[in-house]
Amino acid sequence: MSTLHLEPIVESTPLARHWVAARLRGLPDEIAGCAALLTSELVTNAVLHAATPMSVTVHVLPGRIRIDVADGDPTFPTLKEYSRDASTGRGLTLFKALASDWGVQPVEGGKIVWFELPVDHPVAPTSVSDGSFRFDLAGLMTPPSGRDEASPEVPVRLLGVPVHLLQMAGQEYEALLRELRLMKERSEAISGAPALPERLSVLVGGIGAGFTALGPGMDEVWQRAVDSEVETFDWALELPRSASAACELYDTLLDEATEFGISQRLLTLPASPASVAVRRWFLSELIRQLHGEPAVAWAASRFHRGLTTIPAR
Numbered sequence: 001m002s003t004l005h006l007e008p009i010v011e012s013t014p015l016a017r018h019w020v021a022a023r024l025r026g027l028p029d030e031i032a033g034c035a036a037l038l039t040s041e042l043v044t045n046a047v048l049h050a051a052t053p054m055s056v057t058v059h060v061l062p063g064r065i066r067i068d069v070a071d072g073d074p075t076f077p078t079l080k081e082y083s084r085d086a087s088t089g090r091g092l093t094l095f096k097a098l099a100s101d102w103g104v105q106p107v108e109g110g111k112i113v114w115f116e117l118p119v120d121h122p123v124a125p126t127s128v129s130d131g132s133f134r135f136d137l138a139g140l141m142t143p144p145s146g147r148d149e150a151s152p153e154v155p156v157r158l159l160g161v162p163v164h165l166l167q168m169a170g171q172e173y174e175a176l177l178r179e180l181r182l183m184k185e186r187s188e189a190i191s192g193a194p195a196l197p198e199r200l201s202v203l204v205g206g207i208g209a210g211f212t213a214l215g216p217g218m219d220e221v222w223q224r225a226v227d228s229e230v231e232t233f234d235w236a237l238e239l240p241r242s243a244s245a246a247c248e249l250y251d252t253l254l255d256e257a258t259e260f261g262i263s264q265r266l267l268t269l270p271a272s273p274a275s276v277a278v279r280r281w282f283l284s285e286l287i288r289q290l291h292g293e294p295a296v297a298w299a300a301s302r303f304h305r306g307l308t309t310i311p312a313r
Contacts, residue, residue: 003055003056003057004016004019004055004056004057005053005054005055006043006053006054006055006056007053008046008047008050008051008052008053008054009047010047010181010184010185012043012047012054013040013043013044013047013181013185014040014185016039016040016043016056016069017036017037017039017040017043018036019056020032020035020036020039020056020058020067021033021035021036023058024036024058024065027065027119028119031065031117031119034098034117035058035065035067035117037098038067038095038098038099038115038117039056039067039069041095042056042067042069042113042115043056043069044181045077045113046069046071046073046113049073049075049077050071050072050073050075050110051073052071052072052073052110053071053072054069054070054071054072055069055070056068056069057070060119061116063118063119063120064100064116064117064118064119065116065117065119066114066115066116067114067115068112068113068114069112069113069114070107070110070111070112071110071111071113072109072110073110073111074106074109074110074111075111076104076106076111077104077113095115098117099115099116099117100116100117100118101115101116102114102115102116152240152241153238153239153240153241154238154239154240154241154289154290154292155236155237155238155289156236156237156238156239156285156286156289156290156295157234157235157236157289157295158234158235158236158237158282158285158286158295158298159234159295159296159297159298160232160233160234160297160298160299160300161225161232161233161234161235161282161298162231162232162278162298163225163226163229163230163231163232163233164231165274165275165278166278166282167226168272168274168275169271169274169275169276169278169279172269172271172272172275173254173271173275173279175268176257176258176261176266176268176270176271177257178268179261179266179267179268180196180200180257180260180261180266183196183266184196184201196260197256197260200253200256200257200260221235221237222235232298232299239286239290241290243286243290244286244287244290244291247283247286247287247290248283248287250283251279251280251283251284251287254279258270258271258276273307274307277303277304277306277307278298278303280303281298281301281303281304284303
């Protein structure tokens with residue numbers, strides 16, 4: 001069994017990509033390159049969303065190869081629908097286009113996301129598994145780093161969440177952060193490449209871990225709201241009081257990331273005023289309510305009033 005164990009940090013993405021490419025060096029370049037690309041997507045998703053230690057395993061099978069990425073988050077990834085002009089969100093769509101097959105398997109303590117590529121290779125390279133589906137997640141799984149067990153839980157209610165607007169904001173910020181991650185990778189791999197400021201490197205490296213404090217099931221609640229195509233919904237959750245500090249830092253760093261993107265003329269367009277407003281309302285509500293203040297609905301907030309126009313559905 002040839003398995004690479006990784007930590008939930010941004011540096012794991014290039015490490016996994018190079019490791020897979022080295023393991024498949026005897027295969028055609030297009031197969032090894034495609035496998036490395038798809039592995040990068042899975043590891044990046046695990047860093048951002050699972051925020052747990054993970055493992056990558058390569059299997060060479062008759063007529064195909066399979067690569068598995070195991071992490072400690074039982075939440076399945078979802079293939080979301082994005083508008084034609086969306087600048088992000090196409091990670092899992094790559095698997096539909098490039099992989100011959102892919103899927104997700106629940107395991108004790110987490111999940112495995114896998115994909116296969118067709119290949120004509122009669123002899124398995126050395127140090128690659130024989131294809132048996134074996135994973136040892138013992139020792140990899142750790143409690144979510146954002147959860148402070150000593151901090152009391154506080155009920156939070158986000159009233160009148162504008163589904164379409166928040167979804168659009170998520171797409172825009174995801175695109176910006178993806179470009180910043182790539183910039184961080186280049187600066188570490190290429191001498192003389194532009195470097196990120198230290199605070200933004202912290203944001204890019206730790207964004208996946210920073211909000212596990214929001215609690216399990218948050219993604220599922222949000223996806224149900226998106227799938228139901230409602231205009232707004234009320235979101236009830238419980239957070240540790242200590243999460244307010246992380247929310248404040250996150251909000252500040254996203255402002256800094258936006259300003260950095262504008263000043264450096266990144267390919268990704270800056271977040272729209274509507275996306276900035278809904279993001280600030282969302283995080284400010286978490287912070288305010290964690291400090292005991294009453295909920296303010298989006299439509300009644302100063303962030304909503306500050307917008308001159310709101311994108312139509």
